Amino acid sequence: MSDQAEQERINQVYRQWHGGAGLAKHAWHRPDIVRQAAARARVLADLLPLTVGRDLSAVRALDVGCGGGGFLRQLIDWGATPSHLAGTELQPDRLEQARARTAPGVRWHLGQIDVFPDASMDLVSAHTVFSALLDEDLRRGLAAEMWRVLRPGGWTMIFDVRYGSPRNAHVRKVTDVELLRFWPAASRHYRTLVLTPPVGRTLAALPWLIPEALAMLLPPLRSHFIYMARKPETDRMV
Numbered sequence: 001m002s003d004q005a006e007q008e009r010i011n012q013v014y015r016q017w018h019g020g021a022g023l024a025k026h027a028w029h030r031p032d033i034v035r036q037a038a039a040r041a042r043v044l045a046d047l048l049p050l051t052v053g054r055d056l057s058a059v060r061a062l063d064v065g066c067g068g069g070g071f072l073r074q075l076i077d078w079g080a081t082p083s084h085l086a087g088t089e090l091q092p093d094r095l096e097q098a099r100a101r102t103a104p105g106v107r108w109h110l111g112q113i114d115v116f117p118d119a120s121m122d123l124v125s126a127h128t129v130f131s132a133l134l135d136e137d138l139r140r141g142l143a144a145e146m147w148r149v150l151r152p153g154g155w156t157m158i159f160d161v162r163y164g165s166p167r168n169a170h171v172r173k174v175t176d177v178e179l180l181r182f183w184p185a186a187s188r189h190y191r192t193l194v195l196t197p198p199v200g201r202t203l204a205a206l207p208w209l210i211p212e213a214l215a216m217l218l219p220p221l222r223s224h225f226i227y228m229a230r231k232p233e234t235d236r237m238v
Helices: 005-015 021-025 031-051 072-076 092-099 134-151 176-182 199-200 209-217
Strands: 060-066 085-089 107-110 121-127 150-161 188-195 222-230
Touching: 031 150, 031 199, 031 222, 060 072, 060 134, 060 150, 072 188, 085 092, 092 107, 107 209, 121 134, 134 150, 134 176, 188 199, 188 209, 199 209
Parallel strands: 060 085, 060 121, 085 107, 121 150
Antiparallel strands: 150 222, 188 222
């Protein structure tokens, strides 16, 4: 499949996910969605001080496939300077949502990340982007571009899924082997989080302590991960 054909496939899938039944399935007020967001925020609040630091005001960050801009708004809430942040997206409507909902000053770009200079960012992130890329070469190419944009000593951050879905052929899991191959680093962190969607939806009506306890006591039930890898200080662009 060509890069253009794969991009169009991804665009069609995301249009389905973010409209109609897909929108209702991921509605912000659903208990399982609320718990997912809270779990991700907790892990980020733990990892970011250990990596980019407690003071985010000077951090230059790029969110690849930024969607509606949620992660960049989270960084701003935690002290990041909007003019130091950037988001890229392939879908114009999603990018416009992000622009309208986020503080002025953030740089938005419709398209790939090749417009960003080498070693220009302290943090480069991608949230459920790689699982949408079914083609191995596209995954490898995007990972290399993220590594290129990251300065030596900076951190890449990947939030994605550990398991494939037998009901969704448009999602492919991201493996530990891929993470280590794409972003080789001596300094790295890997945290699992969030109950698998079927379990999370089943337990959504129960008191919050029950799904929280299951997620804590049974790691195999966690469907997502956050991986952060530090680019070596001695890394040189080829």
